[in-house]
Each structure stands twice: as structure tokens, then as C-alpha cells.
Amino acid sequence: MKAVYAISENIISALGFTASGNAEALLSGKTGIRIHHDEKLSSNKLAISLVDTQEMERKFELILKQNKKEQQPSFFTRLEKLLILSVSDAIQNLPVRPDNKKVILVLSTTKGNIDLLEDRFTAKFDHKRVYLWALASVVKDFFGFANTPLIISNACISGVMALIAASRLLRSGKYETAVVAGGDIATEFVISGFQSFQALSPEPCKPFDLSRKGLSLGEGCGTIVLSTNPGDGKTEHILVMGGSVSNDANHISGPSRTGEELSMAINKSLEDSGIEYTAVDFINAHGTATPFNDEMEAKAVSLSKMDKVPLNSFKGYWGHTLGASGLMESAAIIQSMKLNRVFSSAGLEVSGFPGMINVVSETIFKPVNTCLKTASGFGGCNAALVFQKT
Amino acid sequence: MEKLITAYTYIGEGKVFANKRLIFYQEKIATFAEFIKALYKQEQIAYPKFYKMDSLSKLGFMCAELLLRYENPGIFKPGSLAVVLANSSSSLDTDLLHQESIRNRSAYFPSPSVFVYTLANIVIGEICIRHGLKGENAFLVSEKFNPSTLKDYVSEILDNHRAEACICGWVEILGNNFKAVMALVENESTATWINGFKPMPFTEASLNEIIKVN
Numbered sequence: 001m002k003a004v005y006a007i008s009e010n011i012i013s014a015l016g017f018t019a020s021g022n023a024e025a026l027l028s029g030k031t032g033i034r035i036h037h038d039e040k041l042s043s044n045k046l047a048i049s050l051v052d053t054q055e056m057e058r059k060f061e062l063i064l065k066q067n068k069k070e071q072q073p074s075f076f077t078r079l080e081k082l083l084i085l086s087v088s089d090a091i092q093n094l095p096v097r098p099d100n101k102k103v104i105l106v107l108s109t110t111k112g113n114i115d116l117l118e119d120r121f122t123a124k125f126d127h128k129r130v131y132l133w134a135l136a137s138v139v140k141d142f143f144g145f146a147n148t149p150l151i152i153s154n155a156c157i158s159g160v161m162a163l164i165a166a167s168r169l170l171r172s173g174k175y176e177t178a179v180v181a182g183g184d185i186a187t188e189f190v191i192s193g194f195q196s197f198q199a200l201s202p203e204p205c206k207p208f209d210l211s212r213k214g215l216s217l218g219e220g221c222g223t224i225v226l227s228t229n230p231g232d233g234k235t236e237h238i239l240v241m242g243g244s245v246s247n248d249a250n251h252i253s254g255p256s257r258t259g260e261e262l263s264m265a266i267n268k269s270l271e272d273s274g275i276e277y278t279a280v281d282f283i284n285a286h287g288t289a290t291p292f293n294d295e296m297e298a299k300a301v302s303l304s305k306m307d308k309v310p311l312n313s314f315k316g317y318w319g320h321t322l323g324a325s326g327l328m329e330s331a332a333i334i335q336s337m338k339l340n341r342v343f344s345s346a347g348l349e350v351s352g353f354p355g356m357i358n359v360v361s362e363t364i365f366k367p368v369n370t371c372l373k374t375a376s377g378f379g380g381c382n383a384a385l386v387f388q389k390t
Numbered sequence: 391m392e393k394l395i396t397a398y399t400y401i402g403e404g405k406v407f408a409n410k411r412l413i414f415y416q417e418k419i420a421t422f423a424e425f426i427k428a429l430y431k432q433e434q435i436a437y438p439k440f441y442k443m444d445s446l447s448k449l450g451f452m453c454a455e456l457l458l459r460y461e462n463p464g465i466f467k468p469g470s471l472a473v474v475l476a477n478s479s480s481s482l483d484t485d486l487l488h489q490e491s492i493r494n495r496s497a498y499f500p501s502p503s504v505f506v507y508t509l510a511n512i513v514i515g516e517i518c519i520r521h522g523l524k525g526e527n528a529f530l531v532s533e534k535f536n537p538s539t540l541k542d543y544v545s546e547i548l549d550n551h552r553a554e555a556c557i558c559g560w561v562e563i564l565g566n567n568f569k570a571v572m573a574l575v576e577n578e579s580t581a582t583w584i585n586g587f588k589p590m591p592f593t594e595a596s597l598n599e600i601i602k603v604n
Contacts, residue, residue, distance in 0.1 A: 169546075172546055246469070246524055379511040379515030
């Protein structure tokens, strides 16, 4: 199997604008989820994780100047700004230029510029920008990528699926570098939908906790650059190993009752990587903190015999960021491997699943060489992906 | 490994083709809802969940239903048939419905049964539930039908034995404009097909041909 290296990463969330900045916040146990009352998002108070708009605008103006762009900041939507900032940070030391034919942009999002459907934006932006391919084009054109971007929109597994798709494309030899970016923003559209499902927690979410009451939404972006070339002068490398996707074939909005299908994806991703489950140092689960999702994941991990493997969820730090989550969380896994720390699972007080999974209550200091990432989403989809350090 | 298209279904311009045979035709389509209901009735499908689906899922469901009806899906194990679909407008058709329900704070009625369909891959979920498919699945978005991306994605799955066969297609709907095409793709060495159907090589040219059928 041709090696695929993760050569750089970025995270933008309420906790900061870089991967290392976010990792520092995770180490100190900070959470980005706060109680906000923003009429544009909801008439109710919400526990949500929002990116600092002033800081975003300040950084974006700098990026426009650095790239000698003539467009005004107001040309770009909120999500476009965040994606451009994220990609820009991740590719700053890239050895190849985006216009190289062997480089592809892979974009993961669930709702893209869906806020443009709101009346307050319809006069300001071309209605076409609500199409995901138009969003991708804005990012593509900003950096001058030569190839048409690959766009993945597969509910909450989009980010992990984008990494799986990109690594498969690199292994097939069609491309040498993939810039994999994911983003979703907080909108009334999404908030009202989750409210109608009664899926939102009144307090910051508590993944895998006995008293979890639902999820907290968040917004953000994550970018990971994958390459078949490890780059010069590094003593250690992060490899993206095998990945697998499965479907519950059970219910469009409720997870599997048994966890068998996620377990199947986990087992196949390990098999695809040539790795035994005993070698996994920690699992970063999806962990949305809804009663049924967390239960399904606990069953799946237990079925895959990894009940003793340290497991965490990052949703307690920056909420559920939908199509961005898989990329932000994978970028945090990479930081974990670089720092040899397993971050604590924010929001955990009393595990809801003793004996089934080993949720990390305090940050663990230990060599971190092999990690498993999982995700599950509406439509019954599951994904699993393995990272390894050499 | 050589791969073959061993069956395909086309729904568009009022016509429905199954393996090149015209099985349904409406000269004047008033609405998508009426069209798809008439097709559902003609084909005598009994699946009450169909009526709860949004338009994208109804379109994809019918296309997959007709595709597999002629292929005996029972020959595939649950994990061995993958589904890779794509379109241009994602779930925009239902997104507009959800947005309309939250437009006015004094008449606010977001509904979970609409909101759940504001994700493009739900159509794959519906197909997987109907046929018990538990394997690889993916929903991709591109401005126009992009046979090269679909071919790469599906070929990788089959070449690496992630599935024995794959449903590969395009499911696009916005208002009353719709088109769906699905192909069943198999490795040549294990492929089977019905009498009278001439399998096509799984190439960009073949995909371009079947999306233009009629």
C-alpha cells in the first residue's frame, strides 16, 4: 500500500485559528461552548460554540492583502472566509503550488452557504453561491487550484469520508497532494432543525456521560494536507492508513440498535491498515452526546473488542461542527500524536458506559502511535479511519 | 481489473428506461410528485415509507428499485453492494422547504420530518434500508454530471474488494426539473446480467451514453 502522509493541519474554532492553538486549549481543558443569545440564530438561548467574528475579519483582511486580491471582504460569505483562512494556514509551507496538476482540493461540508437562503443575504450574494460546487469554486479560484475540487456531502461523516476519499485517490496515483478542507457554520437553518428534533442540550454537551442531554452545535473549519511525499528533514511522520465506510440500513435519523455496522467499519479500517486492534492507543469517537448515538458507539467499540482502549470525544470542546467535525477532530488527533497526549473527553463526569468503553477523564501522557477515528451520521452512515506515527 | 455495467435505469424527460427498454412514459408532466406517484403505481411497489420521503429520495428510491428489480439483489450479501451517488444541487429542493418553515418567527414551524431530508445522502440511506445494503456508500457533488470522478471512486472500491458490485449514479432534482440514472457496476470475472442485455464496459464514455439515453 502506497504511503499517504498528513503533512500539515489547521483547525479554526471558538478556541483559535490554528491547530496548535486549539491543541493548547484542549490541553488546558478550555471549552468553546458558551451560552449565547443571538436573535439571528434563534429566539432562544443556546449552548453553542461560535468562531470570533472580529478576529476572523481581521485575519481575513490580512489574507486578502497578502494574496494581493482585489476583492473586498464583503464579496466572501462567512463560510468562504473561514475555509480560505483554514486552507491558507495549512498550505503555507506546501512544497508544491496549488496550480500543480497533481494537487487536488477536496471539500467536505453538509450545508455550505445555506445562510444565503435567509432574506437578509438574498440581495447581497448571487443565489448560485448556495450550491456546494459554487462554494468550492470560490476556494479553488482564490488559491488557483488547477483541478476541479472533489466535494463530499455525506452528513456528519463528510469530513472523515473526505480524508478516506482523498487518501484513496493518492494511493491510486492520480494525485500526489490533496488539500482536504471541511467547514460548516452556525445558522438558523441548522439550529431550528436540531431544535425541532429536540436534540440540543440546554447546557454544554456531555459526550458519553451518564447524564448527557443532547448535542451542542458548533461552527468551524479544519484542513489536513495529505501527500505521497513525506517532505524533507522530519524525524517523525503521521500516516493516514486504511479507512472504511458502512451503512446501518436501519433508520434515516436514528442510529443502529446494535452498533454492528459501525463495528464493521472499524474492523475493516484496521484490516485495511494491517493493524491489530490491540495496537490502537486511543479512539477519537464521534460522541455527539445524544442518548442514542453514544450508546450505539459504545456498543460498536465494545463489539470490536476495544472496551479498554482510551476513548474521547472532542464535541465538548467546540460542539458538533457537522461537515467540519471529521477534519477538525482528525487534525486534533494529529496534534495528539505529535504531543504524545490523549486529550480528556470534555464534559465527562460519570461514564454512562462502564465496562463497555474507557472514556478519558483526565489528559493522559503516553506515547501515541496509532489512533482510530470514527464518525456516524444521519442516513445511517458510519466511517472509520486509522492514523499511525512512524 | 475490467468492470462492466450489467444493468442501468434512467428517469428523465417523462421517460423511464430499464436496460434500454422504455417502461414508462408521460408526455406532459404536471409535477414531479404526480409523475413519480404514477410510476410507483404502475410498478406496483408496496412500500408505505415511500410516501414519507422527500422528492430526492423518491427519485433515487425508484431508480434503484427498478435497477435491482431486474438483477435479483438477493445475490449480493449485505456488505457487498456499495452505493455511490452524485448530483448538482445537493438537497436544495428540500432545503427551500425547511427555510420557508422558519422564515417568519411568528409562524415558525420547522419539522423534523422535513429537516432530516436536508442532507443529500439521505437518499442513499433510504436505498440501503430498502435493500439491506450495509457496505461502502458516498454522496458526491459536482456542478455537472462528472463521469470521471464517479468512475475513479467506484473503480477504487471494486479494485480493492471493498464491495463485489456498486450502484453508481446521478440523482438530481430541483422543483419539477429532475433526472436520475443508476448503473450496476461489477467486476467482469464475477459479473452476471439478464438475458438479452448487452453489458457495457465501465468507462466514462458508457456513463456519458447512459445519462443521455432517450
